[in-house]
Amino acid sequence: MAILSCQEIKNRIYNKSEPDVQLVVTPLLEPESQLQKGSSSMDIRLGTHFLQQRRTDIGTIEPGKAKSPEIISVLRTVVPVGKEFILHPNQFVLGCSLEYIKMPRDLSAYVVGRSSWGRLGLMVATAIGIHPLFHGIIALELTNMGEVPIILRPGRTIAQIFFHTIEGEVDPQGVITHSAGDSIPQAIYDFPDSELERIIKMGKD
Amino acid sequence: MAILSCQEIKNRIYNKSEPDVQLVVTPLLEPESQLQKGSSSMDIRLGTHFLQQRRTDIGTIEPGKAKSPEIISVLRTVVPVGKEFILHPNQFVLGCSLEYIKMPRDLSAYVVGRSSWGRLGLMVATAIGIHPLFHGIIALELTNMGEVPIILRPGRTIAQIFFHTIEGEVDPQGVITHSAGDSIPQAIYDFPDSELERIIKMGKD
Amino acid sequence: MAILSCQEIKNRIYNKSEPDVQLVVTPLLEPESQLQKGSSSMDIRLGTHFLQQRRTDIGTIEPGKAKSPEIISVLRTVVPVGKEFILHPNQFVLGCSLEYIKMPRDLSAYVVGRSSWGRLGLMVATAIGIHPLFHGIIALELTNMGEVPIILRPGRTIAQIFFHTIEGEVDPQGVITHSAGDSIPQAIYDFPDSELERIIKMGKD
Numbered sequence: 001m002a003i004l005s006c007q008e009i010k011n012r013i014y015n016k017s018e019p020d021v022q023l024v025v026t027p028l029l030e031p032e033s034q035l036q037k038g039s040s041s042m043d044i045r046l047g048t049h050f051l052q053q054r055r056t057d058i059g060t061i062e063p064g065k066a067k068s069p070e071i072i073s074v075l076r077t078v079v080p081v082g083k084e085f086i087l088h089p090n091q092f093v094l095g096c097s098l099e100y101i102k103m104p105r106d107l108s109a110y111v112v113g114r115s116s117w118g119r120l121g122l123m124v125a126t127a128i129g130i131h132p133l134f135h136g137i138i139a140l141e142l143t144n145m146g147e148v149p150i151i152l153r154p155g156r157t158i159a160q161i162f163f164h165t166i167e168g169e170v171d172p173q174g175v176i177t178h179s180a181g182d183s184i185p186q187a188i189y190d191f192p193d194s195e196l197e198r199i200i201k202m203g204k205d
Numbered sequence: 206m207a208i209l210s211c212q213e214i215k216n217r218i219y220n221k222s223e224p225d226v227q228l229v230v231t232p233l234l235e236p237e238s239q240l241q242k243g244s245s246s247m248d249i250r251l252g253t254h255f256l257q258q259r260r261t262d263i264g265t266i267e268p269g270k271a272k273s274p275e276i277i278s279v280l281r282t283v284v285p286v287g288k289e290f291i292l293h294p295n296q297f298v299l300g301c302s303l304e305y306i307k308m309p310r311d312l313s314a315y316v317v318g319r320s321s322w323g324r325l326g327l328m329v330a331t332a333i334g335i336h337p338l339f340h341g342i343i344a345l346e347l348t349n350m351g352e353v354p355i356i357l358r359p360g361r362t363i364a365q366i367f368f369h370t371i372e373g374e375v376d377p378q379g380v381i382t383h384s385a386g387d388s389i390p391q392a393i394y395d396f397p398d399s400e401l402e403r404i405i406k407m408g409k410d
Numbered sequence: 411m412a413i414l415s416c417q418e419i420k421n422r423i424y425n426k427s428e429p430d431v432q433l434v435v436t437p438l439l440e441p442e443s444q445l446q447k448g449s450s451s452m453d454i455r456l457g458t459h460f461l462q463q464r465r466t467d468i469g470t471i472e473p474g475k476a477k478s479p480e481i482i483s484v485l486r487t488v489v490p491v492g493k494e495f496i497l498h499p500n501q502f503v504l505g506c507s508l509e510y511i512k513m514p515r516d517l518s519a520y521v522v523g524r525s526s527w528g529r530l531g532l533m534v535a536t537a538i539g540i541h542p543l544f545h546g547i548i549a550l551e552l553t554n555m556g557e558v559p560i561i562l563r564p565g566r567t568i569a570q571i572f573f574h575t576i577e578g579e580v581d582p583q584g585v586i587t588h589s590a591g592d593s594i595p596q597a598i599y600d601f602p603d604s605e606l607e608r609i610i611k612m613g614k615d
Contacts, residue, residue, distance in 0.1 A: 002207040002369075002412045003518045005542070008578025039541045040518040040576055053326065053352040060291060062356035063321040086470060090295065090500065092326045092350040108208045108245040108367065110317075112520075112539045116473040118551045121463065121502045123350075129317045129367060131244045132210075141323045143350045145502040145533075145553045147463040151472035162518065162539060165577060166245055167370060168213030207412045207574075258531065258557040265496060267561035268526040295500065297531045297555040313413045313450040313572065315522075328555075334522045334572060336449045337415075346528045348555045371450050372575060373418030 004107070004163040006039045012104065012163075023163070024102035024135075034157060043114065043157040045098035047137060050077040050085055052093050085152040087122070087144045097138035098155060105132050105170045109163045111140070117158060121146020124159045132170045209312070209368040211244045217309065217368075228368070229307035229340075239362065248319065248362040250303035252342060255282040255290055257298050290357040292327070292349045302343035303360060310337050310375045314368045316345070322363060326351020329364045337375045414517070414573040416449045422514065422573075433573070434512035434545075444567060453524070453567040455508040457547060460487040460495055462503050495562040497532070497554045507548035508565060515542045515580045519573045521550070527568060531556020534569045542580045 004012070010031070012023035025042070028034065034043040053061075054073035079085045087093060103109065108131060113124035123143040130138070140159060144150050152158070209217070215236070217228035230247070233239060239248040257280040258266075284290045292298060308314065313336060318329035328348040335343070345364060349355050357363070414422070420441070422433035435452070438444060444453040462485040463471075489495045497503060513519065518541060523534035533553040540548070550569060554560050562568070 002575040002577060005576050005578035005580045007580070011578070038543055038580055040580065041539060041541070051324075055352050060354040060356050061325055062358070063325065092352065094324055110315075110520075115549060118535075119461075119504055119549060120471055120473065121551070121553075123551075125323075129246060129365060131246070133243055139320060139324060141326070141328075141350070145551070147465050147502065149470040151470050153472070160539060164369075164574075165207040166210050167207060168210035168216070170210045170212070170243055170245065256529075260557050265559040265561050266530055267563070268530065297557065299529055315520075330528075334451060334570060336451070338448055344525055344529060346531070346533075346555070348531075369574075370412040371415050372412055373415035373421070375415045375417070375448055375450065 002164060003040050004165070006035045006037060006041070009042050009163060010035055012107075021104045021106055022102075023104055023107065024100070026100050028099065029155075041112070041160040041162045043160050044101075044111075044138060046140070046152055046154050046156055046158040047096040047098045048079055048081065048154040050079065050093050050095050051075070052077065079152075079154050081153075081155040083154070085154075087142060087150045087152055089121075089144050089147055089149065092141070092143045095140040095142050095152070095158075097140065097159070100135070100137050101130075101161075102135040103130060103132050106166050107163050108132055108166055109161050111138055112160050112162060114158065114160055117150075120148075120150055122150055130161070132166060207369060208245050209370070211240045211242060211246070214247050214368060215240055217312075226309045226311055227307075228309055228312065229305070231305050233304065234360075246317070246365040246367045248365050249306075249316075249343060251345070251357055251359050251361055251363040252301040252303040253284055253286065253359040255284065255298050255300050256280070257282065284357075284359050286358075286360040288359070290359075292347060292355045292357055294326075294349050294352055294354065297346070297348045300345040300347050300357070300363075302345065302364070305340070305342050306335075306366075307340040308335060308337050311371050312368050313337055313371055314366050316343055317365050317367060319363065319365055322355075325353075325355055327355055335366070337371060412575060413450050414575070416445045416447060416451070419452050419573060420445055422517075431514045431516055432512075433514055433517065434510070436510050438509065439565075449570075451522070451570040451572045453570050454511075454521075454548060456550070456562055456564050456566055456568040457506040457508040458489055458491065458564040460489065460503050460505050461485070462487065489562075489564050491563075491565045493564070495564075497552060497560045497562055499531075499554050499557055499559065502551070502553045505550040505552050505562070505568075507550065507569070510545070510547055511540075511571075512545040513540060513542050516576050517573050518542055518576055519571050521548055522570050522572060524568065524570055527560075530558075530560055532560055540571070542576060 009023065012021065013025055013028070016022060029045070052075040054075050077085065108129065111125045111128045111130065113122065117124065121144055123145055125141055142152070214228065217226065218230055218233070221227060234250070259280050282290065313334065316330040316333045316335065318327065322329060326349055328350055330346055347357070419433065422431065423435055423438070426432060439455070464485050487495065518539065521535045521538045521540065523532065527534060531554055533555055535551055552562070
C-alpha cells in the first residue's frame, strides 16, 4: 500500500477490466526488461525530441510570459533511433520519454534517474512528480553534471518511474493534461498570471 | 494510503477537530488554485527572502563549523512582492516558501519542482524531505541549470509538496524545529560535531 | 502504510525474527542520532571512497560502452576518516555511503539530501531510488552547486533515506545486486546493450 511492486505495475498495465485503474504505457518495447523482476519501478526510454535554449536574443525568461516557444529562441532537435545526442558538461537540454503514459485516477508517480547514468554525472529530472490522470509523454530535464560529454541515444532506458497509491478521492474533472501523443513538451506555457496580479494587488492594499 | 490526494490535503487543512493530525499552511492565498482538483499535491509560493554565498573572503565551508552566518559572507536580499530576483545560469541561491507550514505527526512530505519551471532549467530543491511535526517555512535551493537568466517573483507558485502517510508511531518529543514564522532559514547551522569527534576517535583506537 | 517512521525503521533493524523483512544497516555507529526520534528517515554517513572523471583522454562516455572503469580515466581517491575531501564549485564526484545496506523484500527507499548540506549548495543524489532486496553501499552523486568550496568529511552524516512500504509481491529471484561490502560502486557498468540493438533493428524494419 504505497509503492507498487513490479508485479503490481504489470497487473495495472495488463488487467484491462477496470479502465479507471488501468495504467497505459505505449510503446512498452521490452516489458520483461523494463519491468524487471524484483524491482519496484518501471524503466522508461529516451525519446527522439530535444529542446535547447539558445542564448542569441533572449534576455530573461519566466513561465507564462512568452506568447509561444518561438518567441524565445528554442532549438528543436529530432534525433532518430540509432543516432545520438551529445550532452556536454554543464549543458541542459529538455528531452522526453519515448513512452506515452496515461495514469489511473488512484496513482501518483515520481520520475527518478537510473544509477548507471547518474554515476556518469547525468541528472535526469528536476520536476519529478506525475499526477493522477496525467496523460502524455514525460518531460525529462537532462543536465550533465560531470566532466565528460555523455552520449544520449533515443530508445535507451534512461529513467525509472516509481508508482505510489493515493489516499482519498481524486476528482476526475481536474485532469492535468500535458502534451500528448506525437507532440513534444512545450518549453513555455502560456498560463494566466492572474494569481500573481491578485497577490501584487493585495500587497498594495 | 500513501500519497494524499488534493481532497485529502484539504481535509487535513480545514478539519480543525483533531489538532494532532491537522496540517497548517499560512498564508494559503488561493486554495482552489494551489490545491488543484485532480492533483495529489499542494503548490507553494516563492517567499521574499534570498541568501547568496559571496566569494569574497570565504575559503571553504562545511555545516556546523561557522559560528554564525555572518562569519561566512552571506548576502541577504529581500525582494518585495511585485519585484523580481534574476537567477543567472549556473547561479545558486537559497530561497524560501511564502507559506509557513506545520506538519501533523502522521505525515511526511517531499518538496518537488513544478514542470513549468523545470522546463526553463530551474532546479528547485535538493534537500526535499519534510519530517512529521516540522514547523517553519520551507528552504528552497534554487539553481538555474539553463542557458538564460530566469526571473523569480516572490508570490508565484514555484514548487509542490507531496504528502505521504507514515507507518508506525512518531515520538512527539523528537520535534524537528526549523526557523519559524517571520524569520528566514539559516544558511549554516551551529550544530555540535561530537559525532564526528567520536568516529575519528574510533578510527584511532 | 507508506513512509516508515523512525521507530518502525528501528523495529526492522532490531527485530531479527523474520529475515525476509529485516533491514540490515552496518555499521550503524550512532543509532539514536541517525534514527532521530520524531523523524521518518535514517541518516547515512559519507564513506571513504571517491571516484572522479578525468578529462585527460576521454572523448565521450555512455553506460555499457566501456569495458572497465580503467579505460575511461577515473581517478580513485580514498580519504580516511579524519581527513577531508574538498568539493569545488560546479565539481561532481561519485561518493558512497559508509553503511552497507540490505533491503528487505517489502520495502523500497529514496535517498534524499540533508538540509544542512543542501543550504550550502551540495546536491547529494541524482539517482535516488533503492529497490527491494538491494544489498550494497549507496552511491552518492555529489555536486557542489554553490559558490564556495565545501569540505566533505568521511564519517559525517550526509544524506537521509526514506523507506516506503511496497504493494504487491516482489520476486526474490529478481535480486538487484550492487557492489557490496568493502568494494566501491563502479562508475561504468558493462551491461549488455542488446536492448538497443533490437530497437535500432525495429527502426530499420
